[in-house]
Amino acid sequence: MTKLLVDNKEIEIEPGTVLLEACLRNHIYIPNLCYLPGMPHPDASCRLCFVEIDGKVVPSCTVKVNGPMRVKTDTPAVRKLQQSALRLLLSVHEVDCANCPANKQCALQEIARFLRVGLKPKGLDRLLKEPSIVSDHPFIDFYPNRCVLCGRCVRLCRTKEGRPQMNFSARGFNTVISFYGANRESMPTCEECRSCLKACPVGALVLREPARE
Amino acid sequence: MHEISAEEQQQIAVCIGAFAPKRGSLVPILQRIQDEFAYLSGEAMRKVAAHLGITPGEVYSVATFYNQFRFHPPGKHAIKVCLGTACHVRGGEVILENFQRKLGIREGQTTEDKEFSIDRVACVGCCALAPVALLGDKVYGHMAPSKVEGLILGIHLEKERQEREKAKHESNNS
Numbered sequence: 001m002t003k004l005l006v007d008n009k010e011i012e013i014e015p016g017t018v019l020l021e022a023c024l025r026n027h028i029y030i031p032n033l034c035y036l037p038g039m040p041h042p043d044a045s046c047r048l049c050f051v052e053i054d055g056k057v058v059p060s061c062t063v064k065v066n067g068p069m070r071v072k073t074d075t076p077a078v079r080k081l082q083q084s085a086l087r088l089l090l091s092v093h094e095v096d097c098a099n100c101p102a103n104k105q106c107a108l109q110e111i112a113r114f115l116r117v118g119l120k121p122k123g124l125d126r127l128l129k130e131p132s133i134v135s136d137h138p139f140i141d142f143y144p145n146r147c148v149l150c151g152r153c154v155r156l157c158r159t160k161e162g163r164p165q166m167n168f169s170a171r172g173f174n175t176v177i178s179f180y181g182a183n184r185e186s187m188p189t190c191e192e193c194r195s196c197l198k199a200c201p202v203g204a205l206v207l208r209e210p211a212r213e
Numbered sequence: 214m215h216e217i218s219a220e221e222q223q224q225i226a227v228c229i230g231a232f233a234p235k236r237g238s239l240v241p242i243l244q245r246i247q248d249e250f251a252y253l254s255g256e257a258m259r260k261v262a263a264h265l266g267i268t269p270g271e272v273y274s275v276a277t278f279y280n281q282f283r284f285h286p287p288g289k290h291a292i293k294v295c296l297g298t299a300c301h302v303r304g305g306e307v308i309l310e311n312f313q314r315k316l317g318i319r320e321g322q323t324t325e326d327k328e329f330s331i332d333r334v335a336c337v338g339c340c341a342l343a344p345v346a347l348l349g350d351k352v353y354g355h356m357a358p359s360k361v362e363g364l365i366l367g368i369h370l371e372k373e374r375q376e377r378e379k380a381k382h383e384s385n386n387s
Contacts, residue, residue, distance in 0.1 A: 163267065167274035178277075181259065181269030 006071045013065055018042070020049050020060040023073065030073055031082055031111040033089075033201050034150035035061045046150050047085035048111065050078045057081060079115065086117050091124040092173065093202075094132070094145035102203030108148065127173055137166075137179040138190075139208050140197065144176045147204035153177065153196035160195055161187070177204070217256045224249060225257050229264045236265060243276055252283045285323040288330035290368055292348055294320075297336030299343040308344050309333060311361040328368075 001012045006028050013022040021037060023030050033046035042061040051060040052072040060071075072078070089108070097103045097119070112119055129144040136142075151168070154177065158164040165187045169178040184190075197205050217225075228245045232238040239261070246257050253276055255269075262269040276282045294300075294309040309331070313319055316329050323330040337345050342354025348364060 165268060165270060167268075167270045169274050169277040171278050178270065178273065180273035181255075181262070186268070 002065055002067060004065055004069045004071060007073055015066055017065050018061060019051065019063040019065055019071065022065055023051075023060065023071075028073060029114065030060055031086075031114060032061065033107055033111070033148055034152060036152055036155060036199070039155065043151055043155075046089075046148070048082050050081050052078050083115050083117050086111060086115055087121040087124060089148050090117070090119060090121050092127050092129075092145070093148070094128055094143075095119045100146060100203045101206055102146070102200075106203065107201035129174070129176065134176065134178070135208065137182055138184050140179070141206045141208045142177055142179070143204050143206065146202050147177060148202055149175055149177075150201060152199040152201070153205060156195040156199050160193060161189065165190065166196060217254055221250070222256070225260050229260055232264075234264050234266065236267065239265060239267075239272065239275055240279070243272075243282060247282055250286070252286045254284075283321055283332070285321065285330065286327070288323045288328050290329050290348055292329060292331045292346060293334045293337075294331065295335070295337045295343070295345040295347070296333045297340065297343075299340035300336075300345055303343040305344040305356075307358065308346055308356045308361060311358045312346070312365075315361060315365055328372075329365075 002015045003010060003012050004022070005011075006023055006026070009026070009028065011022065011026040011028075013025070018035075018037075020030055020032060020035055030049050030051060032049040034043050035046075035049060036042075042059075044059040044062050047059065049060045050057050051063075052058075052075045053063065053069055057075075057077050060073075086108075090112070093108065097106070097109065100106070103109075109119070111117075132143065132145050134142040134144060149168070154164065154166055154168060157166045165182050166177055166179050168175055169180065170176060182190075197207060225246060228249055229242055231245065232242050242261050242264075243253060246261070247253055250257070258272045258276065259269045262272045265272075276284075292312055294305060294312060296305045296309065300308075309320060312331050316324055316331065318324055318329070318331060320331050320333050334347070337347060337352060339345060339352060339354065342352070344356045346353050346356050346361075346364075348368075353360065353364065
């Protein structure tokens with residue numbers, strides 16, 4: 001076991017554990033969206049899980065604990081980066097919580113509260129995508145303007161299926177999740193898997209009603 | 214969906230067959246197919262996926278990442294709107310929007326009658342004329358919304374004139 005000091009709290013953890021995971025397990029909350037336990041190469045794409053180690057700010061999902069270290073999760077530099085990242089995410093997010101199935105269990109709402117960032121950030125244009133609902137999956141609807149592009153669904157689909165049925169498509173502001181070429185024959189396991197639906201931190205993937213046929 | 218003829222199927226197979234069935238061949242194959250057909254059809258992407266042992270979704274994912282690939286056959290009159298730095302500053306975006314609204318399609322798409330397609334390009338090399346649009350190979354500088362109307366109207370009139378002449382010709386012959 002390795003000891004580390006996080007915000008002056010001493011925690012013990014197995015060597016080789018991802019720092020973010022170590023903190024979360026010891027009830028030290030670090031905002032995160034794209035992290036999935038057990039992934040060999042974390043994307044570190046949400047830019048929210050920053051911590052400060054010896055004065056250096058790093059995403060904690062990319063750090064493995066291999067010896068004693070001093071970690072701070074609440075420094076001005078860390079918070080500033082996290083708040084900027086969240087504000088940018090919210091600027092491409094359709095904030096219509098009342099009509100969103102993820103309302104009150106949404107990771108974005110939770111993180112916004114934690115970081116004290118308003119859901120409608122000032123000073124940034126809101127860029128929304130067209131169309132607002134994509135229905136190229138037999139029974140899942142995708143809402144591009146709710147999606148935070150964390151990629152958890154894509155990575156899970158890839159690990160579970162081997163041949164991913166969902167992918168990122170396009171680039172930059174136009175990036176969306178796509179089920180291109182997907183149909184019932186090409187993904188017989190979709191019906192019972194539903195990992196993507198469960199993994200979505202927001203309400204971007206929704207079972208279409210009626211769910212079957 | 215555009216119909217793919219048996220001959221085109223054959224052509225696609227030839228393009229794909231020239232490359233080893235490994236992931237690294239994906240972009241070169243797509244480039245070859247686009248060279249041949251000027252766009253990537255759904256059928257072509259499915260065939261590429263089968264050759265490489267990946268899903269059509271993965272092919273689509275890679276293809277949409279690059280600006281060089283298009284997914285609709287170019288129209289008879291290919292419109293290219295420049296959005297390079299100079300044209301961007303002089304309102305190229307407005308010109309693009311005007312073309313899109315006038316023709317009822319988005320960039321990268323082709324009208325139903327296959328007459329027009331719209332694409333955005335980054336710098337045509339005549340920034341002094343910004344904002345610039347190309348119709349086929351012909352460059353139109355100092356574009357303005359009224360010129361967009363004029364260009365499209367011009368093409369429609371020209372088409373009508375040709376049709377009239379053709380009809381006249383036929384009636385003369387008969």
